[in-house]
Amino acid sequence: MWTDCGNVSNECKQAVELLSGARRVVALTGAGMSQESGVPTFRDAQTGLWERYDPTELATAAAFQQNPARVFGWYLWRWRLVQRVSPHAGHYALVALVRGFDELVVVTQNVDGLHRRAGSPDVLELHGSIDAFRCFDQGHPYDPAGLESLELPESGEVQPPECRVCGSPVRPGVVWYGEFLPQDALERACRVVAECDALLVIGTSALVYPAADLPNLGLAGGASVIEINPESTPLTPRVHLWWPESAGAALPALSAALGQPVAP
Numbered sequence: 001m002w003t004d005c006g007n008v009s010n011e012c013k014q015a016v017e018l019l020s021g022a023r024r025v026v027a028l029t030g031a032g033m034s035q036e037s038g039v040p041t042f043r044d045a046q047t048g049l050w051e052r053y054d055p056t057e058l059a060t061a062a063a064f065q066q067n068p069a070r071v072f073g074w075y076l077w078r079w080r081l082v083q084r085v086s087p088h089a090g091h092y093a094l095v096a097l098v099r100g101f102d103e104l105v106v107v108t109q110n111v112d113g114l115h116r117r118a119g120s121p122d123v124l125e126l127h128g129s130i131d132a133f134r135c136f137d138q139g140h141p142y143d144p145a146g147l148e149s150l151e152l153p154e155s156g157e158v159q160p161p162e163c164r165v166c167g168s169p170v171r172p173g174v175v176w177y178g179e180f181l182p183q184d185a186l187e188r189a190c191r192v193v194a195e196c197d198a199l200l201v202i203g204t205s206a207l208v209y210p211a212a213d214l215p216n217l218g219l220a221g222g223a224s225v226i227e228i229n230p231e232s233t234p235l236t237p238r239v240h241l242w243w244p245e246s247a248g249a250a251l252p253a254l255s256a257a258l259g260q261p262v263a264p
């Protein structure tokens with residue numbers, strides 16, 4: 001099942017063993033998956049303008065209604081940052097790994113679109129997309145092209161534009177705390193995790209629900225659960241393998257060891 005790559009780490013060898021015979025695999029990813037692309041993780045101190053706020057207090061509808069300029073400015077800053085970054089070798093390794101299994105579904109909490117941009121063919125975005133702006137009242141789609149020219153002042157606060165159809169303020173197309181996840185994506189995520197042979201849990205603090213419940217479905221369904229994260233999490237004691245490595249290092253090593261090297 002695996003190619004002898006000489007100095008493969010112990011964890012890599014154990015991961016290959018746990019994946020041998022697997023046909024259906026799910027990769028559940030969090031903000032740590034994007035860290036090596038230059039996207040700050042959700043709970044790291046947000047760099048620059050946002051050290052003084054708790055992101056979980058900005059990522060709510062109430063915060064947007066209370067101070068639309070502060071919340072919209074934060075998302076404009078993040079949206080612009082995401083436009084400038086690219087997928088890293090870990091994202092491309094998940095694309096290469098698709099060839100090694102009957103099915104590999106990426107279930108991501110990330111809103112940056114990097115899995116899709118890397119070419120993963122089957123991605124479920126549980127928390128929406130920072131690219132999919134829409135109006136607050138009616139959900140009318142809003143084309144973000146015009147946002148490039150908006151000035152981002154020192155304060156970081158930017159009044160949201162108004163919807164061209166109904167005039168309500170424009171918001172990012174992400175799932176805020178207290179909002180329901182997209183039903184179809186969540187239902188399919190629960191199904192594929194419950195039915196998979198192996199679950200890779202990559203770069204998530206396993207603190208945000210209901211996504212943080214998914215590994216329990218995998219464990220209950222008999223999946224081999226492999227956690228790739230330099231830090232331990234509340235999930236770590238229950239996984240079959242904790243690989244204390246970054247996504248950008250572990251995933252390319254895994255795909256090479258499985259004979260599916262990342263295309264140069």
Ligand code: BV8
Pocket residue numbers: 029030031032033035036041042043044056059109110111127174175176177178179180181202203204205206207208209210228229230231233245246247248
């Ligand atoms: C909901 C979009 C129904 C916005 C985000 C139980 C059941 C249901 C709900 C709840 C529940 N308990 C509590 C709740 C409420 C709440 C919740 O979970 N709160 C938490 C804080 C306790 N959940 C909700 O509100 C959800 N909605 O359930 O609806 C409902 C409706 C009404 C009333 C009640 C319930 C909605 C949750 C979605 C929130 N939106 N994102 C935006 O992005 O601005 S969540 C946000 O956190 C991001 O999406 C992020 O991905 C996510 C999770 O964080 P992580 O991805 O894990 O990132 P984090 O920074 O925490 O950790 C990074 C990890 O990577 C670390 O472990 C680090 O060590 C590691 N790492 C770092 N570098 C690397 C690395 N790993 C690998 N390689 C590296 N290089």
